Amino acid sequence: MTEFSWKIGGEAGYGIMTTGFIFGKSFVRAGFFAFDINEYPSLIRGGHNTYTVRVSEEPIFSHTKNINILVALNDFAFEKHKNEVKKGGFIIYDTDTFNINSKPKDVNILPIPLTTLATEKGGQNIMRNNVALGASFALTNVDIKFLYEVINDVFKEKKGENIASTNIEAAKAGYEFVQKNFSNLKKIEFTHNRKEKRMYINGNEAIALGAIKAGCKFYAAYPMTPASSILHYLALKEYDYNIIVKQTEDEISAIHMAIGASFAGVRAMTGTSGGGFALMTEALGLAAITETPVVVVLAQRPGPSTGMPTHTEQSDLRFVLHASNGEFPRVVIAPGDVSECFYETFNAFNIAEKYQLPVIILTDKFLAESHATTDPFFLEGLKIDRGMMLNKGQPEAKDYKRYENTITGISFRALPSQENVIFKAATDEHNEYGRLEEDPVNRILQMDKRFRKLKVLEGEIVGTKFYGVEDAEITIIGWGSTKGPILEALKILAKKGMRANYLQIVYLMPFPTNMVKVVLEDAKKKILVENNKTAQLGGLIKEMTGIDVDYKILKYDGRPFIPEEIVAKIEEVLTFDKF
Amino acid sequence: MTSFEELTTQEKPTWCPGCGNFGILTALKNAIVELNLPKHEVVIVAGIGCSGHLPQWINTFAFHSLHGRALPVAQAIKLANHKLKVIAVGGDGDGYGIGTAHFIHAMRRNVNITYIVHNNQIYGLTTGQASPTSEKGFKSKSTPHGLIEPPVNPIALALASDCSFVARGFAGDVKHLTHLIVQGIQHKGFALIDVLQPCISFNYLNTYEYFMKRVYKLEEDNSYNFTNKRLAFEKAFEWGEKIPIGLFYKEERKTYEDELPQIAEIPLVKQNINEIDISSLIEEMC
Numbered sequence: 064m065t066e067f068s069w070k071i072g073g074e075a076g077y078g079i080m081t082t083g084f085i086f087g088k089s090f091v092r093a094g095f096f097a098f099d100i101n102e103y104p105s106l107i108r109g110g111h112n113t114y115t116v117r118v119s120e121e122p123i124f125s126h127t128k129n130i131n132i133l134v135a136l137n138d139f140a141f142e143k144h145k146n147e148v149k150k151g152g153f154i155i156y157d158t159d160t161f162n163i164n165s166k167p168k169d170v171n172i173l174p175i176p177l178t179t180l181a182t183e184k185g186g187q188n189i190m191r192n193n194v195a196l197g198a199s200f201a202l203t204n205v206d207i208k209f210l211y212e213v214i215n216d217v218f219k220e221k222k223g224e225n226i227a228s229t230n231i232e233a234a235k236a237g238y239e240f241v242q243k244n245f246s247n248l249k250k251i252e253f254t255h256n257r258k259e260k261r262m263y264i265n266g267n268e269a270i271a272l273g274a275i276k277a278g279c280k281f282y283a284a285y286p287m288t289p290a291s292s293i294l295h296y297l298a299l300k301e302y303d304y305n306i307i308v309k310q311t312e313d314e315i316s317a318i319h320m321a322i323g324a325s326f327a328g329v330r331a332m333t334g335t336s337g338g339g340f341a342l343m344t345e346a347l348g349l350a351a352i353t354e355t356p357v358v359v360v361l362a363q364r365p366g367p368s369t370g371m372p373t374h375t376e377q378s379d380l381r382f383v384l385h386a387s388n389g390e391f392p393r394v395v396i397a398p399g400d401v402s403e404c405f406y407e408t409f410n411a412f413n414i415a416e417k418y419q420l421p422v423i424i425l426t427d428k429f430l431a432e433s434h435a436t437t438d439p440f441f442l443e444g445l446k447i448d449r450g451m452m453l454n455k456g457q458p459e460a461k462d463y464k465r466y467e468n469t470i471t472g473i474s475f476r477a478l479p480s481q482e483n484v485i486f487k488a489a490t491d492e493h494n495e496y497g498r499l500e501e502d503p504v505n506r507i508l509q510m511d512k513r514f515r516k517l518k519v520l521e522g523e524i525v526g527t528k529f530y531g532v533e534d535a536e537i538t539i540i541g542w543g544s545t546k547g548p549i550l551e552a553l554k555i556l557a558k559k560g561m562r563a564n565y566l567q568i569v570y571l572m573p574f575p576t577n578m579v580k581v582v583l584e585d586a587k588k589k590i591l592v593e594n595n596k597t598a599q600l601g602g603l604i605k606e607m608t609g610i611d612v613d614y615k616i617l618k619y620d621g622r623p624f625i626p627e628e629i630v631a632k633i634e635e636v637l638t639f640d641k642f
Numbered sequence: 643m644t645s646f647e648e649l650t651t652q653e654k655p656t657w658c659p660g661c662g663n664f665g666i667l668t669a670l671k672n673a674i675v676e677l678n679l680p681k682h683e684v685v686i687v688a689g690i691g692c693s694g695h696l697p698q699w700i701n702t703f704a705f706h707s708l709h710g711r712a713l714p715v716a717q718a719i720k721l722a723n724h725k726l727k728v729i730a731v732g733g734d735g736d737g738y739g740i741g742t743a744h745f746i747h748a749m750r751r752n753v754n755i756t757y758i759v760h761n762n763q764i765y766g767l768t769t770g771q772a773s774p775t776s777e778k779g780f781k782s783k784s785t786p787h788g789l790i791e792p793p794v795n796p797i798a799l800a801l802a803s804d805c806s807f808v809a810r811g812f813a814g815d816v817k818h819l820t821h822l823i824v825q826g827i828q829h830k831g832f833a834l835i836d837v838l839q840p841c842i843s844f845n846y847l848n849t850y851e852y853f854m855k856r857v858y859k860l861e862e863d864n865s866y867n868f869t870n871k872r873l874a875f876e877k878a879f880e881w882g883e884k885i886p887i888g889l890f891y892k893e894e895r896k897t898y899e900d901e902l903p904q905i906a907e908i909p910l911v912k913q914n915i916n917e918i919d920i921s922s923l924i925e926e927m928c
Contacts, residue, residue: 090927163753278915281722300923305904305913307721312747316714319707323687323718326705327726328911331718349708439924447916453701478911479703479726480720487697490690490707497696498653610708 065253066119068127069199070303071192072144073136076108081116082192084263085213086199087434090118091263093209095229095253096436098547100126100429100623105288105372111139112578117451120255124400124435126628131251131628132202134195136177137161145170153248155198157191171248173198173241180236190233197237197256203251205358207238262401266430266544269401271296271438273408274332275304278447279358281331282326283309283317288372289428290362314339322358326488328410328478334360336368338381344386347421349511351391353488354466354474356422356450357416358408363427365621373623377543377594380603384572385433387633390510392517393423395572399480399528399546402434403569409445410477414524415449417477418516425571428621430544453484460484464495468508472515501508517573526575529582531564538586539565541613542600544623545592551626556633568600580608590614590636592629646675648701648713655699655714657692660840662813663852666760667696669816670729673823674702685725687716690737692767692841693760696731710741717898721912724899725841727827728755735765738794742901742907749805749832754897756833758827759796760813762841770844780847796836797878797890799872806807808874808891813840814850825889831897838887853885860888868892 066615070085073079080101087097096119104110117126131152135141139163141154148154150169159178175198188195193214200210211231218227264272271293274282298308304377307324311317314335321331335343340361350357361383365376383395394414398404404426411422419435453460453475459467460477465486467474474495479485485545487497492509494500531553541549549565556563566582568575583589591601591612596619601612614636618624649671657663674684684691684702688694690709697704707715716730717840737759747758764782765771771784774794781788801809807829811819819837826833838857840850860866860877867873874891899905 113884127736197913260928262924264927268927272920272927275923276920278918280910280913280915281718282646283718302903304918305908305910307902309718309721311714312743315711316744316747317713319714320721322707323705323715324722326715327685327719329720329722329723332917345708346711349711353705439928440920442920450750477725480683480723482680484844485682485701485703486702487706489698489704490708499695 064121064435065251066117066121066123067131067251068115068117068129069132069134069461070130070144070147071134071195072111072113072140073224075103075110075112076468078134078192078207079112081217082196083116084434084547086196087116087118088263089200089210089213091261091436092213093585094203094255094257094259095120096123097434098125098436099434099591101432103373107197111143113144116357120253122436125626127551128625132199134199136191136195138163141457149539155195173245175237175240177237180240181233182603184229184232186229186233186234190230191228193233194237197234198241199360199423201238201241201257201418202248205253210234214383260439262439263434264401264434264437265402265434266398266404266426267292267432268296269404270408270424272428273405274358275300275306276442276445277331277409277412278330279306279412280329281307281321282333283311283337284334285311285314285317285321285515287318287336287339289364289431290336292432293334293360303527314342315346316345318357318359322346322350322355325355325357326479330416332358332360334362336364337366337382338364339385340379340383345388347393348387348389348391349490350421351387351393351491352490353508354419354513355488357418358411358415358422358424359422360426362431363425365619371621373428375594375623376619376621377427377542377545378423378596378599378619380542380571380599383425384603392420393572394418394420394520395425395570395599396422397425397543397569397571398430399543399569400430400565401438404430404442405440407569412498414447414520417448418473418520420451420516423494425543427544435547451475453481455481465497466493466495466512468495468507469511471519473519513624521573524570524573525580526568526570526573527582528567528569529564530567532562533564535562535564537561537588537590537637538582539563539590540568540583540600540604541565541592542568542571545594548624548629549592552629552633555626555630565614571603574575574603576609579604580610583608583610588613588618588637590622590633592616594618594623644675644678644681644830646671649674649681651699651701656695658912660842661692662762662841663696663760665813665816665819666681666758666839669698669819669823671700671742672816672820673827676820676824677827679727683725684729685719687712687719687730689732689741691736691765692734693731693736695735696890702823708737710739710744713741713748713757715917716755717751717850718747720753721754721905721910723909724754724905724911727867729827730755730757732759734759734763734773734775738796742775746799746803749800749803749834751898752804752806752831752895754831754899756823756835759822759834759836760839761796761836762839762845763793764841764845766841766844766854777847777885781842796834796874801878803892805834805891806831806893806895807891809833809835809921810887811835811837812853812887814853815857815887818859822889829892831895838885842892856883857887858884860886860890888894896897911915
């Protein structure tokens with residue numbers, strides 16, 4: 064199996080994000096699998112940006128440790144990343160920008176005047192990125208036409224045909240330069256030539272698509288990394304799909320708007336990161352007590368406070384489970400990959416309306432912004448279920464009780480403008496009609512009614528996924544974006560002859576207690592993998608099942624796990640275990 | 643025909659007898675009757691405070707939201723179904739304190755809703771603390787040594803925030819207030835009606851008598867022109883021996899909804915969401 068990793072590094076503000084995306088997408092177009100990860104500081108100009116793309120003939124789920132091709136746009140990038148390049152790998156650097164003093168051993172150095180090649184044919188300096196793309200492509204045997212195609216797609220729409228063709232010219236110059244000057248280098252050879260059509264999409268885009276498909280008609284949000292690109296994507300499509308996308312004055316307004324729109328009868332969503340969610344917490348309870356459906360996306364980043372805005376962490380699990388005052392049912396879903404982002408967002412809208420409660424989709428920067436390769440989403444069978452909407456002439460419309468104490472806890476929802484069913488949605492405790500009521504018996508009745516909904520939902524969802532062999536020495540447990548690195552770690556462990564499996568917990572609330580119990584009670588060595596400091600899922604598992612995990616692999620440096628790192632930690636704890 | 647009786651609920655308001663809120667509730671019901679609005683097409687959105695209880699005692703749809711948050715909820719209800727008449731109510735703490743950001747942005751946004759602020763210059767439901775509109779030096783439970791800050795000027799704030807309809811009423815003059823609310827609902831755009839509302843339990847200063855002596859109607863001043871923003875600003879700062887009530891300012895401009903092609907034909911809530919075709923979006927991602 065052929066695969067390689069490519070990294071471009073340089074100053075922020077010089078189009079590195081677009082360049083990296085184009086590189087990955089070109090290989091997906093050519094029928095391969097790509098996965099990318101970007102790293103950038105919280106500033107617009109200056110600072111150091113990198114974009115890493117892993118390409119493979121076989122399905123891949125995350126980035127890996129080392130790289131095969133480095134494109135260094137400045138000397139900082141060269142110095143910082145030169146030792147990450149594997150033996151036999153390549154370093155392309157811009158001789159117009161800097162000179163190198165020393166070079167790593169066993170690596171092919173390709174000094175290329177990237178800027179000169181970009182500007183020779185009338186391009187701008189920034190187009191040196193495309194020269195680098197062409198040069199990088201020349202190090203593989205993949206047809207360069209895929210790169211040209213994607214450059215054209217990306218720039219034609221944004222900047223027009225002329226800019227697109229100048230960019231293609233720049234890429235061509237890079238490609239030809241390498242072919243001419245470095246023809247003796249051993250290329251990265253791919254053997255297969257499949258042409259399946261696949262998507263190259265990140266978590267935020269997948270959530271946006273899921274929302275559009277689910278009939279989300281109202282999205283309100285305040286910009287906050289790493290959730291902002293949901294806002295950007297939906298705003299771009301708002302006319303095509305008749306969605307009102309509203310950037311609000313703050314997150315408090317955003318969630319209240321989503322609640323208001325939903326009360327009026329449209330499917331509504333908001334999205335933010337941890338800090339913005341902190342501002343939304345009071346309203347989460349408002350949605351709960353008024354039983355107004357709402358979907359909230361929380362793309363996590365390292366906290367507390369502003370933390371590290373452009374990095375990743377899984378530290379808001381406990382927060383979303385308990386956010387807001389009082390006790391109320393909520394649903395917390397943590398998709399682990401882009402395709403789950405799509406399907407679970409679609410599900411989130413159905414659940415929110417069927418059970419008339421807030422649903423939180425918990426992702427993080429790593430999942431939100433990394434593109435992965437996936438089959439086109441399968442749309443058959445995605446059915447909108449709006450739950451118990453009151454129709455005209457229904458028996459319940461007579462003496463209508465919005466908050467009727469039913470067996471399931473779910474009561475019929477009427478909408479403003481429906482005749483003869485006027486009701487009040489109240490933030491205070493209320494009776495079945497929605498009128499303020501502080502009577503103790505009524506309080507218990509309404510509390511139990513609301514919580515009963517979660518019990519019913521529990522029977523409907525499959526909250527876990529299971530990967531790997533049944534009879535394993537080790538069982539890895541995780542949630543959310545660690546899925547990719549864990550699946551890659553499983554591959555490595557299998558190669559090393561270790562029997563391992565992986566329990567992914569997708570629904571954190573309602574917690575799939577029985578499923579988790581069944582798997583963990585039989586598991587030999589239970590290893591928890593979480594992108595946080597305090598093992599939040601570990602605590603939750605203990606709380607819900609009474610089971611302790613045997614080992615915790617925790618990472619809280621703001622970076623996602625690398626598969627090799629998980630494997631090394633597992634080997635470490637297993638070795639330690641022998642003594 | 644919508645009648646006053648059908649808007650009246652069986653439950654009686656629990657406000658203190660003599661509270662200015664009674665006048666506001668009556669004026670609001672009068673206005674709905676006068677405009678003959680079908681009651682199921684009216685949504686009243688409230689915040690928290692004594693004013694927040696108002697929707698309980700008027701027979702229309704209602705969303706009783708959180709403190710300071712009536713406006714975001716109300717705006718979104720309107721955007722989701724712009725055929726509804728949406729009226730937000732709140733207090734001075736609600737709109738001019740905790741919800742100030744929403745207040746300012748709702749005005750510049752110009753969503754076609756009406757906002758009635760029960761401005762009693764005190765926190766009533768929490769038993770008498772200073773509010774954003776309490777007068778400087780005002781002594782209350784929270785300011786026993788006298789309030790240090792000068793009050794928020796809601797009329798001037800509204801004018802500065804591009805509010806397209808700015809009015810002030812007095813809870814003690816129900817007829818005049820009714821007329822203002824009628825105009826506010828009829829206005830195409832965001833209408834602010836700040837209402838001087840005596841709190842008989844906690845505000846010893848701004849009483850009925852206090853206002854009776856001071857208020858005068860802008861409509862009765864022939865030299866006043868409510869389309870002149872400069873004049874409106876001048877009047878906004880008149881507070882003391884004389885306090886103007888009535889329509890300060892009004893302008894016709896596009897509402898937020900007017901600018902949304904998404905709802906030019908069909909209200910958002912009426913749009914079909916089954917079988918939405920996203921195949922072209924998937925194609926773009928390939």
